[in-house]
Amino acid sequence: MDNTSEEPARPSALTSNNWRHMERLVRSAEALIVKKRHRKVGKPFDLQQREEYHSGAMFWLPQKVREAHACEAVKEQEQHQEMLAKANRKELRLAAKLYKEQIAKEKHVAREEAKVADCAAKIKAQNTKKAAQTSQLGKRRASRPPLSAPKRQKHGGVSEGVAALPEAAPAAAPKVNSRGRHIKVPHKYR
Template sequence: MAFIDYCDRNRILLMVFPPHSTHTLQPLDVVLFKPLSQAYTQRLTTYLHEAQELISIARGDFFGLFWDAWVSVFSRETLISKAFETTGIWPKDPNVVLKRFTRTPERSPSSSRLSPSDWLQMERLVRAAVKDTRQDEAKKLSLTLHQVSVQNQLLQHENRGLHKALQHQKKYKKKGKALDLQQRQEYHGGAIFWSPRKVREARAREKVRADDEMEEKLQKARRKESREAAKVQRQIELEDRRAERERLKVVREKEKAEKQAERERQKQQRNAEKAIQLS
């Protein structure tokens, strides 16, 4: 919320994009950094291709390749204004972005088309189309088709293995939780334009959240205080019961001692009476 307040104080219009969408919605990423990355990759690939991959990239080679890519991308004067237009921010046009994700339906393949992995059917087709299969051209065509079929099967096998490995890796990825600053009743695709009205609403929600958090802390403090008071009360009761047990123990011991003394006195008295009678 502090960042939103900063933008509001400095008259900065804030936009929040959905996760993993800056490459499509962020003006600098779309018009500047993505073309820069592509241009640098192209020059690096060309450099390695011309060198037949016999030499490695040294530290001194980086700036030359990067500078050529930088000049080719950042030399246009209308680059900044085009960045906002390409991402549909100004003039506002969501279709500029949406049409990139519109997929044209693919034509269904013809039923007569053969799969590259179906080697036997392609071999029969070659024999049916070529009159003399003993010619060198026919043999080369058959061998080429066989190599293409084998390579296709190997690539499919590798692709399936990589796909399984990727699915296995995704199981252990932990998804982050995005900061929830918008009302849940609003439907959107994840992108938010923080207008002054939305900033005020966000502040109100933040105040409610802070009040709820403070109330919860107060309730926890009250519950803790109640538990401490109950603990002290139980301790006092335990001490009272212990003191009462000690008092009763002393009384019992005193009564026991008095009874023992009385028995001794009576015994001595009987002995004295017997002595008088005998004398």
């Protein structure tokens, strides 16, 4: 035996008021759908009228309706082509912009590389100049030729026959330290 036959049939849990309420909801939803369809405004066909007819009501031949459909299809196709051309122009503008930005970036990188190369060349030139100076000066003091600095002569006094004239000091070569830098000796030690 079936178990279903043994179970008593249960009455519906919904009351008649609930069923009426649901029916109203369904009908109002259908009414909204119909109302939305009515809101759609159709485009009138461009049926070319002759100027001799000025009455309100017109009956059109099926041939004229077909011509109007064909004209409408051509207009839609032209609009579609124009939209595609517009999108294509936009893409081309974007590609040109990206290309210009890439060229500008490459120029910037090239300028930076040129700056770095220029700095490296200057440093190399300075290093070679220093190397040439240090090789000319030598590392040890003993290997250098002696600097011929004029010796100071001490005069005890001025003789009677000779007038005391200030002597012009000979322009001595500036002193150079072991790194090749000029040393400025204070005046009282010259």
